[in-house]
Amino acid sequence: EAQVTQNPRYLITVTGKKLTVTCSQNMNHEYMSWYRQDPGLGLRQIYYSMNVEVTDKGDVPEGYKVSRKEKRNFPLILESPSPNQTSLYFCASSPLDRNSNQPQHFGDGTRLSIL
Amino acid sequence: GQSLEQPSEVTAVEGAIVQINCTYQTSGFYGLSWYQQHDGGAPTFLSYNGLDGLEETGRFSSFLSRSDSYGYLLLQELQMKDSASYFCAVRSDQTGANNLFFGTGTRLTVIP
Numbered sequence: 008e009a010q011v012t013q014n015p016r017y018l019i020t021v022t023g024k025k026l027t028v029t030c031s032q033n034m035n036h037e038y039m040s041w042y043r044q045d046p047g048l049g050l051r052q053i054y055y056s057m058n059v060e061v062t063d064k065g066d067v068p069e070g071y072k073v074s075r076k077e078k079r080n081f082p083l084i085l086e087s088p089s090p091n092q093t094s095l096y097f098c099a100s101s102p103l104d105r106n107s108n109q110p111q112h113f114g115d116g117t118r119l120s121i122l
Numbered sequence: 123g124q125s126l127e128q129p130s131e132v133t134a135v136e137g138a139i140v141q142i143n144c145t146y147q148t149s150g151f152y153g154l155s156w157y158q159q160h161d162g163g164a165p166t167f168l169s170y171n172g173l174d175g176l177e178e179t180g181r182f183s184s185f186l187s188r189s190d191s192y193g194y195l196l197l198q199e200l201q202m203k204d205s206a207s208y209f210c211a212v213r214s215d216q217t218g219a220n221n222l223f224f225g226t227g228t229r230l231t232v233i234p
Contacts, residue, residue, distance in 0.1 A: 038220045040220075040221070042224075047130075047226060048226060049209060049224045049225055049226035049227050050165065050209065050211075050224040051224075052221060052222075052223075055220075055221060057220075065221070066223075097164060097165070099165075101220055103220055104220075108153055108155065108170035108172060108213070109220060110155070110167035110170070111165075111167065111220075111222065112167075113164035113165050113166070114164060115163070115164050116163075116164055
């Protein structure tokens with residue numbers, strides 16, 4: 008089954024304790040992206056990747072890191088989490104095609120609470 | 123910068139038709155997408171308009187007017203399961219490549 012898998016689904020942690028949210032897709036998609044979703048603010052892009060070893064900042068990258076060492080994986084790293092990073096996070100992937108719409112496929116989300 | 127505006131909430135009766143509007147401001151516009159998200163769920167793709175006009179997929183249709191920087195999602199024969207949030211999203215030179223810039227979403231409540 009084609010899917011984007013995020014782990015963990017839920018995490019409660021404390022300020023300053025490094026954490027990683029993993030994202031893996033089995034559709035051989037070049038493009039992957041991380042979003043955070045907060046009430047009233049919709050989905051805001053954190054980082055994206057066009058292919059292996061190619062990453063770039065989205066609209067709200069502060070406090071986050073990513074890596075893309077393999078095509079299928081795109082982990083989101085919070086080196087020193089703070090309470091304002093409490094949010095619902097989504098990973099998404101799609102084929103890379105500038106000339107037509109490629110729908111993004113989303114993971115089920117990771118709800119992070121930073122105390 | 124870029125911006126998207128859509129109503130925050132809409133309520134409609136089961137079996138009726140509802141239209142969710144979206145106006146956008148961006149440069150180098152490619153197209154407008156619509157995503158549905160049920161409470162606690164992931165966003166799922168509904169439709170895309172790259173050219174002016176209406177795209178129909180079953181009970182859902184989406185419309186785009188590039189000259190007016192405006193689009194809408196039309197849901198017909200509403201069902202209770204259509205209660206969800208609906209997001210419009212633009213692709214443009216400003217977003218770059220496959221990136222999407224999402225609106226803040228419209229929460230649709232379908233009542234009996």
